[in-house]
Amino acid sequence: MSQSTIEKSASTATPVLEVKNLDVDIRTPRGVVRVVSQVGFTARAGRTLALLGESGCGKSMTAKAIAGLLDSVAHVAGGEAILQGQDLNQMSDKQRRAVAGPGLGMVFQDALTALNPVYTIGTQLGEAFRIHRGMNKKQAKAQAIDLMRRVGIPEPETRVNSYPHQFSGGMRQRILIAMAVALSPRLLIADEPTTALDVTVQAQIMDLLAKLREEADMAVVLITHDLAVVAEESDDVCVMYAGNVVEQGTVEQVFANPTHPYTKGLLDSVPTDAHRGTELSSIPGSPPELSKIPAGCVYQERCPFAAQKCRDERPALRTTADGQQAACHFPLTSLAASIENPGGTQQSDNTTRTGAHVLSEGA
Numbered sequence: 489m490s491q492s493t494i495e496k497s498a499s500t501a502t503p504v505l506e507v508k509n510l511d512v513d514i515r516t517p518r519g520v521v522r523v524v525s526q527v528g529f530t531a532r533a534g535r536t537l538a539l540l541g542e543s544g545c546g547k548s549m550t551a552k553a554i555a556g557l558l559d560s561v562a563h564v565a566g567g568e569a570i571l572q573g574q575d576l577n578q579m580s581d582k583q584r585r586a587v588a589g590p591g592l593g594m595v596f597q598d599a600l601t602a603l604n605p606v607y608t609i610g611t612q613l614g615e616a617f618r619i620h621r622g623m624n625k626k627q628a629k630a631q632a633i634d635l636m637r638r639v640g641i642p643e644p645e646t647r648v649n650s651y652p653h654q655f656s657g658g659m660r661q662r663i664l665i666a667m668a669v670a671l672s673p674r675l676l677i678a679d680e681p682t683t684a685l686d687v688t689v690q691a692q693i694m695d696l697l698a699k700l701r702e703e704a705d706m707a708v709v710l711i712t713h714d715l716a717v718v719a720e721e722s723d724d725v726c727v728m729y730a731g732n733v734v735e736q737g738t739v740e741q742v743f744a745n746p747t748h749p750y751t752k753g754l755l756d757s758v759p760t761d762a763h764r765g766t767e768l769s770s771i772p773g774s775p776p777e778l779s780k781i782p783a784g785c786v787y788q789e790r791c792p793f794a795a796q797k798c799r800d801e802r803p804a805l806r807t808t809a810d811g812q813q814a815a816c817h818f819p820l821t822s823l824a825a826s827i828e829n830p831g832g833t834q835q836s837d838n839t840t841r842t843g844a845h846v847l848s849e850g851a
């Protein structure tokens with residue numbers, strides 16, 4: 489969890505991006521497939537929200553839809569992505585670029601292909617200042633040097649004239665981050681920004697993102713499938729499965745009390761402090777093909793607790809405790825909550841709840 493949590497709580501920090509009921513479809517030879525379904529979350533100033541989920545669950549599609557960067561086979565089929573009061577989905581590509589340039593920065597996993605090999609770093613970093621701020625070459629170069637310093641690139645006055653291949657992978661990722669924050673965006677989306685880097689460099693890049701977030705009170709959406717990154721770097725977490733949000737809340741809430749069986753399965757699959765000494769398990773099976781998502785709950789095929797209701801009815805995302813939400817007919821903590829709060833009204837339709845829903849407690 490990042491240090492900003494104390495000052496900027498989950499509910500009081502200013503919303504920067506509000507995503508509501510976002511649907512994304514792709515055209516395939518076998519028909520249209522929905523790859524992002526009814527996704528919603530709020531990214532707040534000074535906080536990092538992690539989009540977490542297994543490969544193929546729709547994290548990148550969600551990010552690209554927000555940033556207006558979907559490939560031609562994909563399109564936004566519904567929903568809203570409101571960046572500082574403006575719905576990005578209602579804009580033309582031109583309007584969106586005008587807003588997204590200064591308002592939203594995006595960092596991708598592959599820093600080498602994202603940089604143009606034939607231009608110097610100074611030229612590429614300076615471009616945003618020339619296009620959006622009307623600066624001349626000299627002014628833009630000075631801004632580029634300043635940015636390089638901010639993101640920790642040594643000797644920026646000389647390195648500004650270097651080409652991408654003259655930098656290490658970690659330095660290139662710093663340059664991409666510099667490009668993303670050049671115009672002081674309110675929102676930074678980082679899609680697996682450290683996957684291609686070695687562990688020490690990963691930590692440095694994460695530190696840099698946290699520093700930039702603090703300096704500028706940015707909202708950060710961090711896409712990852714790494715639970716340790718979520719635990720250490722994020723304030724809020726949105727867990728996705730097969731294109732849907734299945735659980736969300738603050739990192740504290742979700743890690744202490746996972747309420748969706750999928751989240752619980754993920755948390756049980758890695759050794760964290762809380763789980764140290766327990767046997768590693770991974771979730772048996774694999775996510776459904778998105779073209780063949782069953783009726784009912786998206787997780788039913790792998791869920792150890794799936795009941796008839798889960799096969800019949802898609803569970804809505806419901807608030808289970810203090811802002812924490814899960815899309816599950818039988819959320820795991822409902823038993824604990826009802827013991828702590830006898831007569832409480834939560835999940836009153838959960839008539840078939842049994843002790844078995846508390847997974848491997850103390851195991």
Ligand SMILES: Nc1ncnc2c1ncn2[C@@H]1O[C@H](COP(=O)(O)OP(=O)(O)OP(=O)(O)O)[C@@H](O)[C@H]1O
Binds near residue numbers: 514516541542547561
């Ligand atoms: N161009 C495309 N054509 C067809 N299917 C696609 C295309 N791009 C993505 N998909 C499908 O959309 C789904 C969501 O993909 P997405 O890239 O958002 O997953 P992800 O959660 O980012 O996964 P990863 O962790 O591997 O990056 C996947 O099932 C993928 O197969």
Ligand SMILES: [Mg+2]
Binds near residue numbers: 547548549679
């Ligand atoms: Mg991805």
